[in-house]
Amino acid sequence: MGVSDQAWTVETVLEELRTGGSEANRSGMARFGIETSKAFGVPLSVLRPLARRIRQSPERLPGLAQDLWESGWHEARLLAILLTPHRSLSPELALSWLNDIESWDLCDQLTNVLARRAGSNELVAALVADEREFVRRAGFALIAWRAVHAKSAPNSEFIEDLDLIEHFADDERNFVWKAVHWALRQIGKRSADLHQPALALAEALSASEDKTARKVGRAAARELTSEKVLARLRKPIEE
Structure with a gap:
């Protein structure tokens, strides 16, 4: 990729x-269920x-992330997310971007x-109550990611998430049930205290009359x- 770093617009x-995209990568994206009608075929390993x-460039124009998002190109939107620190990703901005999303990788x-x-x-x-597929997925993906990143969040937050x-x-x-399953797994792996209620729900769903709930x-x-998983949850106790 050869564009100079002197002026990022x-x-x-x-x-x-x-320059960095390829038809082979576009085809690979499509195989993974990513909409490619407006994609260059640039992998995350290049985007990061x-x-x-x-x-790091002093020549990055203000508002570049929003401009990239508004371009509508898939990889430009991924870059917009990567360029936006969590402190700058206000709920209003996140919800605005979610309204445009029709791809699981952007959502995640x-x-x-x-x-x-x-x-x-x-x-x-509010996200999980939304009927739109990728907005609902976002709600459960947010649960899953918070189980990983929100180190100081109380167990009560995730117990409430189990009801959802x-x-x-x-x-x-497809993109909803997989996120529901992901959220349940991440809660159960967060701590020994959350493992039991998450596993109890998983076992109850396994016996459901609904085939999707059983699958989850x-x-x-x-x-x-x-x-x-069990060994990792026991480890802090043993130490």
Whole structure:
């Protein structure tokens, strides 16, 4: 990729992306269920270093992240997320961007940043109640990421999230049920105290009359009872 770092504008970034994209990567994205009608075919392994170069450049124009988002190009939107620190990702901005999202990877990258922001759990209930597939996914992805990143969050937050998981476990849409399952697994792996209630829900869902809920429950129970997870949860106690 050969564009100079002297002046990062939306135009120079898009040219960089055009140069770095490939039809092979676009095809790979499509195989993973990513909409590619407006994609260059640039992998994250290239986008992350590019984001670091742009962040470090003194010639980055103000508002570049928003301009990249508004361009509508898939990789430009991923860069917009990578260029936005969690302290700058206000709930209003996150919700505005979520309204445009029609791809699981954008959804997951955005919620990964949002989960690091204090108070982002307050968005969960509204997101999961939204009927739009990727907005609902965002709610459960946010739960999953907070289980990883929100180190000081109380257990009570995630116990409440289990009620949402139980309620929406029958949403059969591919990108929703996978996020529900992800959220349940991450809660159960967060701590020994949360493991038992998460596993209890997984086992209850495994016995559900609804096939999607059963799928969610069985997949979560399988991981939460694995020796790898159980050993990691025992480790702090033994030390």
